[in-house]
Ligand SMILES: NC(=O)c1ccc[n+]([C@@H]2O[C@H](COP(=O)([O-])OP(=O)(O)OC[C@H]3O[C@@H](n4cnc5c(N)ncnc54)[C@H](O)[C@@H]3O)[C@@H](O)[C@H]2O)c1
């Protein structure tokens with residue numbers, strides 16, 4: 420007997436990430452090749468015509484797993500009974516615009532959406548925020564949802580998976596090893612240039628990656644800035660922010676969360692106090708996923724260099740948190 424459909428709400432459905440994301444969800448790449456889905460698409464009133472166009476294309480793919488679609492500009496409709504919410508819709512950063520400028524512009528969106536999710540979605544809904552600044556937007560949504568209750572505050576995540584994937588591909592290029600050979604990568608902190616991509620625990624075909632690279636100057640002067648500023652470099656090159664790779668990372672994050680992963684994955688999750696990160700701050704941690712749930716990997720040794728990097732990215736998140744405090 421076929422499974423009951425899962426409801427996936429996607430905001431910013433008419434945008435460029437939406438266009439790279441929806442077809443892959445409908446084809447079963449996110450929730451499994453035997454899992455029917457209903458897509459609940461939210462965008463602004465002026466984007467509804469474009470959403471209709473995307474829906475026409477989705478229809479034309481005749482995806483066997485696509486069990487239904489809804490288009491709306493009302494968050495209460497979009498999040499109704501949702502199992503998964505992908506909060507993509509936000510104002511993208513354009514050339515020369517600082518991330519901090521996005522805080523106020525986007526903060527308002529996520530208070531409304533967090534409340535609407537908590538009032539309408541399934542109690543165990545899984546929420547992934549992609550729209551930037553995604554850690555703080557997830558924190559805002561979780562705070563708004565907490566006031567309503569019902570949904571699980573641990574389940575409001577920010578997306579660090581693109582940074583994780585970027586780090587893997589830089590290591591593959593440096594070492595000449597296959598990207599698939601790397602395990603136990605971690606990206607700590609904020610999805611911003613302050614993030615700390617940390618391969619001290621990583622292995623490649625059983626070899627310790629730190630020993631394999633053996634180049635502290637490359638780590639500090641090339642690897643960290645390349646991974647941390649990759650989003651800006653793509654905007655510079657394309658004139659638009661990354662879309663296909665962001666959509667791919669969102670698929671990776673939710674797939675591993677729902678279906679499990681045998682490897683460590685980086686997730687931006689509300690801190691439970693692990694590694695000295697204050698409770699509630701949405702911070703990139705190494706996680707393992709099993710039975711539709713996730714756990715922060717414990718017990719990793721934090722040396723002085725790493726603590727400095729982890730504190731720097733935390734300080735930025737604390738600043739962002741202070742900047743939106745009046746909205747919560
Ligand atoms: N976390 C990451 O790794 C990562 C990576 C790339 C991009 N991003 C971010 O993702 C976001 C979306 O990027 P994009 O390239 O798809 O942008 P886009 O401009 O192409 O699309 C954004 C869409 O969101 C819609 N939208 C705006 N406000 C909305 C609201 N309140 N409710 C519903 N929809 C709304 C717009 O109408 C538009 O259709 C940006 O904030 C971007 O910075 C994050």
Ligand SMILES: O=C(O)C[C@H](O)C(=O)O
Nearest residue numbers: 512551649650651660661
């Ligand atoms: O939209 C951006 O600011 C860049 C994006 O977050 C990215 O990392 O590609």
